[in-house]
């Protein structure tokens with residue numbers, strides 16, 4: 336029997352310092368969390384407490400550095416720290432421990448999100464220091480810090496940008512820094528005084544003194560009440576602005592999560608205009624749990640993305656176990672037909688152990704694949720619908736129990752060209768208020784390719800080499816590890832599965 340009653344956290348408890356707890360307390364908490372049946376095998380997750388946004392993602396000195404927003408003590412958005420990990424291959428991550436603590440007057444109520452950049456041969460970060468006054472009024476500070484040789488950080492204070500500029504509320508956060516022709520630039524999520532979301536841009540010669548250039552004009556003057564986690568970069572000579580707007584209403588199959596993450600693509604972006612002309616905002620992921628993306632450039636010129644596989648203000652089944660959330664797998668971005676394409680980074684093939692399934696041929700009924708191994712594998716499914724025939728939908732069930740009562744269902748409907756995921760009967764139900772299905776329409780459905788990464792408590796689906804993705808948390812229980820593929824009419828298919836454990 337699961338204890339699903341959540342502890343009520345008082346404000347005082349949420350803002351207690353880590354130093355107010357004994358080491359023993361955290362060790363005991365970590366031991367308890369390690370017992371959870373929902374711990375991931377190959378995703379970045381917190382040892383205790385709550386993880387949210389990826390931060391400071393940078394390749395520096397032969398290694399990837401990645402940090403995440405972390406509240407150590409439980410599954411609530413309390414006092415935020417940055418937790419640090421490094422990797423040489425984007426596959427195996429080494430835990431480096433807590434890197435930035437909310438220990439100054441300028442970040443006393445949280446070291447909020449920010450980014451990394453290299454300056455003078457040293458890794459630097461810029462983040463939002465969150466302060467609450469005695470009256471609980473919010474003061475956002477943008478702070479630069481430098482990583483020293485021993486891995487500790489020196490914060491440059493007072494903040495590079497203190498408070499909010501005229502015309503904007505106290506919701507100003509998440510600086511993303513880059514360098515271009517010897518000048519540093521940053522984009523920062525903001526809310527105008529009229530409570531609409533936008534992005535501010537600053538520049539600096541030394542990354543210490545910053546000058547406000549103005550708003551990035553993304554041609555969306557009234558699109559939600561706050562934009563978080565902006566990111567601006569070039570791919571194939573085009574400029575991509577990626578951000579997480581809050582306050583967008585559902586529209587057809589789109590925008591069903593509590594908050595969104597998406598992008599616009601512009602042919603050019605001039606520093607004297609800060610204007611992006613584009614064909615509209617596009618949602619980046621079609622799944623249930625995807626937010627607050629951050630990208631970094633690899634030494635070989637790839638643009639790599641990771642995101643929080645969770646959302647604010649949504650309750651998850653592990654909350655009662657005092658931990659929550661993980662990051663998505665790292666993905667390579669590219670552009671195709673006016674869309675951002677996401678593919679799992681090629682390095683991830685290193686996770687493949689034994690190939691457990693390799694099947695192909697014609698199928699016109701249901702085929703069940705027994706699995707007793709953990710939900711920790713990669714699956715590739717190619718389906719072709721023969722020309723000039725009437726086609727019925729195809730379903731692929733994952734995390735299935737012996738009776739096909741419990742399962743995560745993926746439906747390919749060649750008539751409507753829609754792909755639908757359904758988690759209503761998968762493991763422990765949660766977040767049902769936001770709906771239990773998500774749907775993506777693809778360009779054509781003569782043939783479909785799915786590449787799927789299943790971990791203990793997540794499913795990431797890449798459709799047609801990254802034309803679309805579905806990223807979701809799931810909480811299947813013991814024995815819910817089987818698969819079924821069912822065709823209502825004849826299909827030509829191939830299915831391959833690699834165990835990761």
Ligand code: FRU
Nearest residue numbers: 388404415447448508563627
């Ligand atoms: C996004 C966010 C950011 C903020 C951080 C605080 O999830 O709200 O805007 O910096 O989380 O943890």
